[in-house]
Amino acid sequence: MANKKDWKTKLIHSDATVPEGFHALATPVYRGSTVVFEHAAQASDRWNQLEIGYTYGLYGTPTTLELAAKICELEKGFRTFITPGGQAAISLIHLALLKAGDHVLLPESIYGPNRMFSNGVLRRFGVEVSYYPPGAGAGIRSEFKPNTRLVWCESPGSITMEVQDLPAIAQAAHEQGALAVLDNTWAAGIYLDAFALGMDVTMQALTKYVGGHSDLLLGSVTVRDEKIYERLGETHQVLGCAASPDDCSLALRGLKTMAVRLKAAEQNALALAQWLSARPEVETVLHPALPSCPGHELWKRDFTGSSGLFSVVFKPRYGKEQVLAFIDALRLFKIGYSWGGVTSLVMTYDLQSPKRPAYGSRLVRLYTGLEAIEDLLADVEQALARLTAD
Numbered sequence: 439m440a441n442k443k444d445w446k447t448k449l450i451h452s453d454a455t456v457p458e459g460f461h462a463l464a465t466p467v468y469r470g471s472t473v474v475f476e477h478a479a480q481a482s483d484r485w486n487q488l489e490i491g492y493t494y495g496l497y498g499t500p501t502t503l504e505l506a507a508k509i510c511e512l513e514k515g516f517r518t519f520i521t522p523g524g525q526a527a528i529s530l531i532h533l534a535l536l537k538a539g540d541h542v543l544l545p546e547s548i549y550g551p552n553r554m555f556s557n558g559v560l561r562r563f564g565v566e567v568s569y570y571p572p573g574a575g576a577g578i579r580s581e582f583k584p585n586t587r588l589v590w591c592e593s594p595g596s597i598t599m600e601v602q603d604l605p606a607i608a609q610a611a612h613e614q615g616a617l618a619v620l621d622n623t624w625a626a627g628i629y630l631d632a633f634a635l636g637m638d639v640t641m642q643a644l645t646k647y648v649g650g651h652s653d654l655l656l657g658s659v660t661v662r663d664e665k666i667y668e669r670l671g672e673t674h675q676v677l678g679c680a681a682s683p684d685d686c687s688l689a690l691r692g693l694k695t696m697a698v699r700l701k702a703a704e705q706n707a708l709a710l711a712q713w714l715s716a717r718p719e720v721e722t723v724l725h726p727a728l729p730s731c732p733g734h735e736l737w738k739r740d741f742t743g744s745s746g747l748f749s750v751v752f753k754p755r756y757g758k759e760q761v762l763a764f765i766d767a768l769r770l771f772k773i774g775y776s777w778g779g780v781t782s783l784v785m786t787y788d789l790q791s792p793k794r795p796a797y798g799s800r801l802v803r804l805y806t807g808l809e810a811i812e813d814l815l816a817d818v819e820q821a822l823a824r825l826t827a828d
């Protein structure tokens with residue numbers, strides 16, 4: 439029967455159809471805010487769509503939920519939430535699991551913006567925040583207070599790359615009645631079985647290896663059990679931090695090639711790290727797979743691989759100006775934050791806190807992308823000439 443309605447109505451309520459059964463290999467991008475219910479009595483705005491069916495686009499479309507399910511499968515968790523970025527995953531965890539009067543512990547080596555959120559926002563809301571040495575292991579017990587509810591880990595740590603004793607920290611946290619949370623970005627959720635090691639919650643910046651091409655921002659939070667899932671879900675709903683289905687579809691594409699990209703970045707990083715260890719300009723190389731990295735033995739015990747990010751510390755005779763000249767002389771390594779894409783990157787950090795290792799301004803963080811290793815080595819070699827040029 440022909441559609442007799444006015445064309446303005448047809449624009450919205452069309453009878454046009456297309457054939458079904460388009461069995462493509464790629465996940466469609468499902469965009470959508472409103473979800474239509476069959477009957478009024480079915481309408482619900484609950485967030486747990488995996489259990490009760492679709493209710494609203496804010497809690498994910500099929501594209502978002504497929505990405506969540508795949509991350510959850512890889513990390514061997516109970517459920518995963520997708521957030522608009524890694525930092526949103528971090529703030530979601532804090533806001534869902536802490537309240538005024540609680541105490542949260544973070545390693546001194548934690549990702550900088552996580553520290554900024556803790557100091558700037560959590561303290562403002564009456565949460566006590568303190569930091570522990572990343573090498574604490576079971577000794578973390580001495581840092582606990584009666585109100586400690588959350589213990590963050592990041593292994594290896596941002597910038598200084600300390601590998602942590604996760605099982606010891608998780609066990610101590612549990613004895614205290616606290617939850618153990620891991621920033622699992624470096625291992626891409628792949629090279630570390632966080633839940634088997636006792637973690638309760640993990641997060642990743644999917645921006646890095648899962649995205650893989652420096653063209654999107656996404657994060658994930660994966661939980662051990664249903665109880666934590668409920669706490670996270672209720673806060674995720676009211677924070678309104680939905681991820682774009684378009685970005686999720688790019689991340690789903692990224693996942694398909696992640697095995698070969700991770701392997702290539704790993705091999706390039708190992709080759710460059712080993713080459714740098716033998717250079718006279720270098721004091722130490724902070725790469726978890728090298729014995730010179732703090733916690734290397736723990737890396738051997740707990741990890742099944744390494745990724746493309748590590749740091750190098752130049753000898754004390756090199757000043758800040760020389761280190762900056764070295765970085766500026768690099769041609770293939772681009773100066774930029776973030777990592778996990780195809781392009782090699784470099785960044786320097788000034789570590790002046792007495793609680794951090796005394797690397798000062800001699801630490802340079804490198805990320806090896808997918809370029810040929812010969813070209814990367816040649817690039818670093820020519821830039822080292824600038825370091826020593828005085």
Ligand SMILES: *Cc1c(COP(=O)(O)O)cnc(C)c1O
Pocket residue numbers: 522523524525526549596621623624642643644645646655656657776
């Ligand atoms: C990049 C990163 C984040 C934050 O991710 P964004 O997607 O950039 O917000 C969190 N933790 C670690 C370890 C990271 O490297």
